[in-house]
Amino acid sequence: MPLSAFLTVSGVLFAIGALGVLVRKNPLIMFMSIELMLNAVNLSFMAFAHFLDSAQGWIFVFLTLTVAAAEVVVGLAIIVSIFRSRTNIDVDELNSLKG
């Protein structure tokens, strides 16, 4: 398969992830959509690593995985603490900082 095929799949997945962040109100599903975007980019890194014959793409995927794990831990902790104080995690309701 050519490089463009992998990049197309990667782009479609990224777009679906971005769409999910924009349209869903449940922060957990928005979070999953962010994971989708991260993984779409990982796929393009892997495709470039394969077609450019370089290990740097692998390194980037590895670092992205680590950062994503850290991001999930902190993000879920924030969501849980919001849920504790409000018992409702709809992002549209979180408007107490509104001017």
Added chain:
Amino acid sequence: MLFSQVAFYVLAVIAVASALGVVLNRNAVYSMLSLILNLLSLALFFLLLGGLFIATIQVLIYAGAVMVLFLFVVTMLTPGGQAPQGDDPLRWQWGAGIGMGIILVGALAWAGFTGAISSDAKAAGVSSLTSAITAFGGNTEAFGMALFHGYSFPFEITGLLLVVAALGAVTLGRRPTHADE
């Protein structure tokens, strides 16, 4: 058609369909399961692209550990029970932790100031992945050589990042104790 082409199209359909499932499902648990399917199909994509090691850690860390954490939060968002009160019973761990931290900082500073990291990077200089895999005798070996000889400093920084993330999660997740009030 070649096997790899058939595999590509099947995987592409699974990946896109499961991604749509994440966004469109009403129930967060179904979205979650869809996301796991998506991550597994991406791991197979990585396998197709020759990234054996990355595909393995994708399944182990992402589809395994991270998604279990996700599933816990999705299913157990309602908090219950009380946090244990009283003195910290593991006070000695502060000393052990500080000692380990000093050792780590010393080792890193030594590696940085003696120039071991940068000279290793020049020596290994993985320019061609295929030749590296044959030279080092395997996929994981090639990845390890590239990571620890060219990118060991970013690798150590990810360790710092993970410690900060763990501390942040503990701080955000704990309930207020007597001392705070």
